[in-house]
Amino acid sequence: MDLFDVAVVGGGITGASSANHLVAAGYSVVLLEQGDFASGTTGRTSRLQYSGLSYLGALQPLSQIARHPFNAVEAVGLARRSMRDRSAFIRSVPERVRPVPFFLPIYRDGPVSLRSMMLGFRLMERLDPDGVPLSVEVIEPSKARRDPRLQWLRDPDRLTGVVQCIEHQFDWPERICVDAVFNAAENGATVENHSPVQALARQKDGTWLTTVWDKRQNAARHYRSRAVLNAAGAWVDKIAASSELGIPKVNQGEKGSNVVVRLPPEFEGIGFESLTRGGAPFYVIPWGKLHYFGPANRPSEPDNAGYTVSEDEILFLLEEFNFLFPSLDLQRSDVRYSWAGVRPRTARRGFASGGSAVRLHDFGRDGAANYFAYTGGLLMTHRSAGREVVAGIGRKLPPSGSSRPFLGSARLPPTQADSTTLRASDGDVAAKGLVYACQHEKVRDLADLMRRRVSIGWGEHLGCDVAHQVASTVRDAMGWSAGEAAAEANRYIETTQQQFGLCEAV
Ligand SMILES: Cc1cc2nc3c(=O)[nH]c(=O)nc-3n(C[C@H](O)[C@H](O)[C@H](O)COP(=O)(O)OP(=O)(O)OC[C@H]3O[C@@H](n4cnc5c(N)ncnc54)[C@H](O)[C@@H]3O)c2cc1C
Structure with missing residues (x-):
């Protein structure tokens, strides 16, 4: 079994950005996501690369500063971080x-x-x-x-x-997350979606064993690593509990x-x-x-x-x-x-919704050496979160490889001048772009494709108006029969109506 430097649990924006920064810093990385990349909270936000102005609300009225000085300092720090990450x-x-x-x-x-x-x-x-x-x-x-x-x-x-x-x-967050995942992969990371982590265990030699259920193969898989970064968002404590090490609740x-x-x-x-x-x-x-x-x-x-x-x-x-x-x-x-x-808010005693801290936790002192977790991760601060993770893990563990240039650009599909187009309510979509994503970006179903590889699933009708056309366009690339493609489109429409409360008939 390969020994990775870091197993990153959770393929939302925090895990994806961390994996991308770690691999550029020379760490060998495996990224494990239970559903699709960006299918958790990262795919359900207000989509703002926000200035952070509302954090200053913690200073209002000014008497709040005297009552909760720590909150005030944290708020100004977060506002500063938001502004700088935004630019x-x-x-x-x-x-x-x-x-x-x-x-x-x-x-x-x-x-x-x-x-x-x-x-x-x-x-x-x-x-x-x-x-x-x-x-x-x-x-x-x-x-x-x-x-x-x-x-x-x-x-x-x-x-x-x-x-x-x-x-x-x-425009739009899921794609920014997917860009980070595949930029990390291009730099050598192993990235797996539809692979829920079932258990974390510390081995006698101090390494970590992460057990994953592979939904494609219907079988358990194991990954050995020197460190674990738990970036499972709001699920972070559930993963920690599986280690049975008594790691404190942080989310x-x-x-x-x-x-x-x-x-x-x-x-x-x-x-x-x-x-x-x-x-x-x-x-x-x-x-x-x-x-x-x-x-x-x-x-x-x-x-x-x-x-x-x-x-x-x-x-x-x-x-x-x-x-x-x-x-x-x-x-x-x-x-x-x-x-x-x-x-995923950072737990804080006395605050029912936690605090606004955005931070890396190192559990070395809790008997879990080289186990780290991230809480409070935001879209708008995901790049500085990635750097913070490299610095935090770097204090405990040097990378096994040498650093590479950080890949941070948008990954655009190859030019498709000769591609046929699908007419959606919000504009045209190149058929070749859909097929390219299916072939190169670990697509398992239409939601992966339409909401997280291309944005057609975020159109006015949430893609329900074109689901059948999309399914038949990518049928060969996905290995679906005509019947399977139609069933997949129907499943997409049904789950979209249910998850998003979409009332219109399709
Ligand atoms: C309504 C709303 C509006 C928001 N608006 C904004 C905004 O405008 N701007 C902004 O910056 N932030 C915004 N946020 C906050 C932001 O969306 C989140 O803080 C951020 O997306 C969290 O990213 P994450 O990667 O930490 O968590 P997630 O995106 O939830 O990623 C964690 C991942 O871990 C995976 N996971 C869980 N359990 C397992 C397991 N057992 N095995 C493997 N994987 C597992 C999950 O499937 C998930 O994909 C908003 C949040 C909400 C709810």
Whole structure:
């Protein structure tokens, strides 16, 4: 059996980025994912390469700093990290992000004054002085009242101003994760999806044995490694428990939900950022011709919460939306679909949803030498997480090989000038691109292909309108008979309707 330097458990953005950075630093790596890469929380986010402004909420009111000084320091640290990671990612992979104008309405009787908001933005800019500008502007109330994009906001007479800035949106997170996985593979990592880790065990010689169930072969497989990085997101403690080493709990799951609607044309391409009446961040974000808004958050473990949004959560989000834009008066029947994910938050005593720390844990002192876990990992800080993992593991274990150039670019399919195209509701898709992904990117089913290798599964109808066409296009590449391709398309449609609460008939 091969001996790897590091077995990485979990192929979400944290595991993928860690594997990619580790292999570039000279470590031999195996990456193991129970489902498809990016099929966990990484595939259920709000897709923001966010500035991190809302972290400064921990400083509001100022008395909070005295009451929870540690939270305040952590919040500023995270805001700084978000700003810097944002600039670095936008500059290095511009193909995978897009700028979105965001509006932040400020009310006379609201929880944040215009002055505090502008102070917050100035601080953010100082945290990353040479970074990608946030392009902050204040729209005066009289001008805001005449701006058609802002006409739906509540109480225009009570506005003290609307702050406009540029945030960035990932287009789309799953592909960024898949890029990192296959960049790692190109640099020599072994990457396996549909391979759930069932147990971790420490061997007498100090190495680790990871047991995996191979869903393709229906058989157990074992991987030996000198170190383990548990990057299983909200499932991190479940994996740790399988080692029976009494490793302490480090994660607190927090379910977050978004709903999708079609808004009037004035909303096209723009977003809004506000607070719920309970004081939590609330975003309205464009996605093609649609918008999603949320999140509704509540503490939860991943297996209990599932990945579907409850009726309560949908109604809560509609109420918050209608509070902000009362004249639109959205109804339950306006919701086209919804999604939920469970954030892997760092457990913190006394905080039901954990803390916002983004960090690597080294369990050497808990009797588990060379066992590490990551909690609080975010999309927007995934590159610095990868570097942090290399530094943390590097303090305990040198790499067995020499370093290689880090591969961080977007992996685009070869040019397909002569390819036939499939007509989807959100644009055309090259048939050859689909076949290429099936042949080269470990696709097992249509969800892997349509949501995580190409983005056709995130179109207006979540790909249900083209599932049969896609299945028959990739039939040969996947080794499916005509009947199997049709059954796979039907399965895709059925699970999409169920997971995303997609109401429309196909
Ligand atoms: C509603 C919502 C909105 C969000 N919006 C944003 C945002 O706008 N910007 C941002 O930066 N962040 C956002 N986040 C946070 C972000 O999505 C997550 O923190 C991040 O995706 C976590 O990545 P991860 O790799 O740590 O976890 P995951 O993506 O969950 O990856 C962990 C992986 O481990 C796998 N795994 C579990 N058990 C096993 C096992 N036994 N064997 C093998 N593999 C296993 C899982 O299948 C999963 O793929 C949002 C989260 C939510 C819920």
